[in-house]
Amino acid sequence: MLGTTVSHYRILEKLGEGGMGVVYKAADTQLKRTVALKFLSPHVLGSPEGKARFIREAQAAAALDHTNICTVHEIAEIDGHTFIAMALVDGCSLREKVVSGPLDPDEAFEIAIQIGLGLRQAHRKGIVHRDINPGNIMVTTEGQVKILDFGLARSAEHSRMTKDGVAIGTVAYMSPEQARGEEVDERTDIWSLGVVLYEMLTGQLPFRGTGDQAIIYSILKEEPQGMDALGSKVSPEVQGAIAKALAKDPGERYQQIEDLLVALGVSVDVLDYGRPRPARVRVRSARTRRAYLPAGIVAVALLIVIGLYLSLRPRPPSLGGKSVAVLPLENLVAEGGNEWFSDGMTEDIITQVAKIKDLRVIAPTSVMKYKNTEEGLARIARDLGVGTIVTGTVRQAGDRALVTARIINPFTSELLWADSFDNARGDIFAVHTEVALQLAGALKARLTPDERSRISNVPTDNPEAYELYLKGRHFMTKREPIEIRKALAFFKQSIEKDSTYAPPHAGIANYHITLAIYNVVNPEEAFTKAKAAAERALSLDPNLSEAHTVRGAYEAMHGWDWSRSEREHRRAIELNPGSAWAHVWLSLHWRTRGRMDAALAEIQLARELDPLSGLVNSHLGMILIALKRCEEGITVMESCLEMDPYAVIIRMWLGSAYMSHGMFDQAIAELEESRRLAESDEFGLTILGRAYAFAGRRAEAERALEELHAFGSHRFSPYGIAAVHASLGQTDSAFVWLDRAYRMQDHWGAMNMAVDADPAFDGLRSDPRYRAVQRKMGVDG
Structure with a gap:
């Protein structure tokens, strides 16, 4: 066919041949361009199926307009020759x-x-x-x-x-x-x-x-x-x-x-939908095994790529198409009243969606960053790494709750679903269920019968009990002791309205274990109360993920029943795969067992679900510090402080990270600021005492010990005091307090002895007494 003309194409040369046909280079004499012509092979020309398949090729490709798909100009049949004219690729x-x-x-x-x-x-x-x-x-x-x-x-x-x-x-x-x-x-x-x-x-x-x-x-x-x-x-x-x-x-x-x-x-x-793609795609810089680059170079690289889980800021979660962010429902009550109700409704919708394993929903902590924001939906979706957004409004009017909800593709502004609800206060759970089910349908998510049943469950028919529970949960999210204490009264009032309502019992369990972990109250008493409340919640609702989380936390941090701890945490995740804190707690379990690989994997999952949470990200930083990856840990911890500059716990852990890396002046400054913000932080003082000792400020370290000894025995970690003594070279005193950490079932002691990376004990690890304490705690591997 060389030199011949078919339609307005002059055949120039043969480019190749395959099972479907022959491809020629040709000149388009009308539009003065060079194209590729693909002719159907003679042996299939007489086959209706072959010809139909050939035509489908042109129709399918012609319908696609994308820089990575070869452009099809036309399909034609001239003088018995059926061909496709397409762009010639050089x-x-x-x-x-x-x-x-x-x-x-x-x-x-x-x-x-x-x-x-x-x-x-x-x-x-x-x-x-x-x-x-x-x-x-x-x-x-x-x-x-x-x-x-x-x-x-x-x-x-x-x-x-x-x-x-x-x-x-x-x-x-x-x-x-x-x-x-x-x-x-x-x-x-x-x-x-x-x-x-x-x-x-x-x-x-x-x-x-x-x-x-x-x-x-x-x-x-x-x-x-x-x-x-x-x-x-x-x-x-x-x-x-x-x-x-x-x-x-x-x-x-x-x-x-x-x-x-x-x-x-x-x-x-x-x-992004509809955005032009750069000619060369930017891809992750660590796909191949390479030596670590200097920290400054890595820092720059991580700002422009996705995929390195140790980014300067938390990376958007890699959740694919079935990912969603439920933005805070706009409260239509005049002057912003009953914020606890609109925020609570948002969180409950998220909780219901999170029960669907085939969907991934961003946790409340991260979405609440966009409350009352003027950011565009596409920007929010990019920041959170999701493909779908839920927005809406809520207004309480007497005995009714008026709610609107919309499911939107944030990049095209396509409205996937919208509805309004005018429900009696006692029927508000129907709204949570409907939004979750509509999301599953809009995103074509697989929904098991068990998931549908749990989503449709009505935990109480008493609207006052529900609203009191929302108030309690509202104060629990504050995470500071003075605010958290307000939550307990609301949880108890909720139970008074409906003693069979399981969530407020789980709320009480979470309240006690939170205060116990940070030694705000007597840990022994608080852990015991947390266990009892969690078990009560589970007796009322065995499928309550939050209660399983607290029950597992008790065993990991106090009961030291490691198999029970793992079993409870896994059950919590099974019931609510989208719970970031269920993954955080499983990560802490693995850290206490010394399984740092598993701990790192779980905290990464939590981070994908709650990318903007300073506390979640700070757990990653602490794991990196424990792994002796101090520079990376510090980078993560510093980004956490940018997310939440007033979080005492984050400042305390950042100070610990600085100390582990030998940055004693920075550590002391951060820890002193932590104590100032908290007004009284005995646990932080155990870390500050160590920093003073490492910095050579022995007199201040000794004063820190005196102050710690003046507190009641429940107000500090015995392990922390042992670490201060060890930092000062007071070996015998350090072992006295390590033994007390074992006898008091000090959760911080078990966790840190399992990791075995605290620099305070570098000089004690060869002492047989150190290994003996590890064995008694059951964390010697």
Whole structure:
């Protein structure tokens, strides 16, 4: 055909040939441009099915307008020749690039991400490509990726295509369901992209064999060889992302392509709906195993990429498409009255949504940062890393509660659902249930019968009991002792109205354990009360996640029944997967057991759910300090203080972090400010005493000890006093107080002795008495 003219295209040269047809370079004589023409192969020209498939390619691709999808200009049939005219890509196929071996990891990631962005556009149009492989991917000379050949693409509603029992597609890149000839959806493209990425990074296919049937057997029955064994140096996180993309069960893969993109480090800006994508995608800088860069360089890098979990500020959660933020309901009561009710309604809706495992909802602490804000919804969604926003209003009017709620796509302003409710005060739980169920429907979340039952549960029919509970919970969120004390009275009044209402019992349990942990009251007495209240709550409602959390916290911090602690925390998360604090407490359990890898993983999950919480992030900082990763821990802790500059606990822990890194002047300044803000902080004084000792200010350290000894025995941590003595070189006194820490079941002692990283005891660890205390506490590994 060279030199001939078809329609207004003059054939210039042959570019390639495949099973579906031949591709030529041609000159468009009308628009004066060079294009690629793909002609249907003669052996399929007479097949109605083949011709229909060919036309589908053009129709599918023509419907897509994206920089990573090859543009289709037209489809035509002239003089028996059926062809597609498409943009000519100046570059080479990905097949040509990988044939010589693995690509540079940065290049491989950029190509994979651009493929993913193109597929994301196709999937949003309901189109599944079904044949992603290196032969269908072109890379321009400027590094731009173009997806070709939607010849196998079909709308997601009609995605089965087999002929005589043979699956259509390129065998080595087929998903298991495609190889079996089953219905496929966008998850088959996710699998194929996983195969392509594996091949780019290792130079080999994950599923191999001699002949198609052997390859299909490998796809269906075998697991890929480990990438490390093939010489790949990519990080374990990236290997995990590829493994998830290659899960044989589609339900265990990433469910949307954007989930995989986020796992590979795509900036949230790139995923904004309708925003132009930069020519070169910014990707995470630690995909490969490299030595640590200087802290200043890392700090700059982390401000412009996503994916490093040790960012200067908490990263937006990688929650994918089924993620939501319920913004604070606007209180329409004049002059902002009954704030506790509007905030409580917001938190209860979040709690109900969080019970749906297939959804991820941002915790109240983070969304409350946007109360009365003028920030745009798209900006809020980017900050929190979510794809859906719930907004609304609430107003109490006599015995009724008037509520509006809207589910919105923040990037397109599309209203997904809206409704208004005029409910009697006693029927307010119906609002929580309806919003949660509508969210599940709008985001196509899987909802189990058990989840539906728990969401629809009505915990009390007494509106006064509910409102008193909301008031108590409102004061518990203040987290400062003087405010927290106000909560107890409201919880008790709620129980007086309805003694069978479980949440206020859990509130009392949380109240007591919070004060016990920070030694505000006698820990022994407070822990006992917390346990009793939690057990009462569970006797009324065994499915109350908050009560399981407190029960597990009791065992981790005081009862030292480690198996019970783990069991309770896991149950709390099972009942409420979206509870950030359930994950925080499980992290603390693992820290007390010395399992720092598990502790770090759990606190990361909590951080994804509550990214703007200073307290949640400060737990991450403390874990990093315990792991001797002091510079990273300090960076995280300093960002926590920016979130909540008046939080005494954060300042105290930041001072501890400075001390662990030898920054004694900074530690002392922070700890002294913590004591000033708290007016009286005996536990902080145990840390300040150590800082004085390390800084060589012995007289001040001794005065701190005298002040501590003057308090009642319940007002400080025996472990903390032991640490001050140890810092001063007073070994025998240190062991006296360590023994007292064991006998008093000092929770701080158990946690820190398990981690075994406190610099105060560096000179004591070789002493047999130190190991003896660890063994008695049950934290010696």
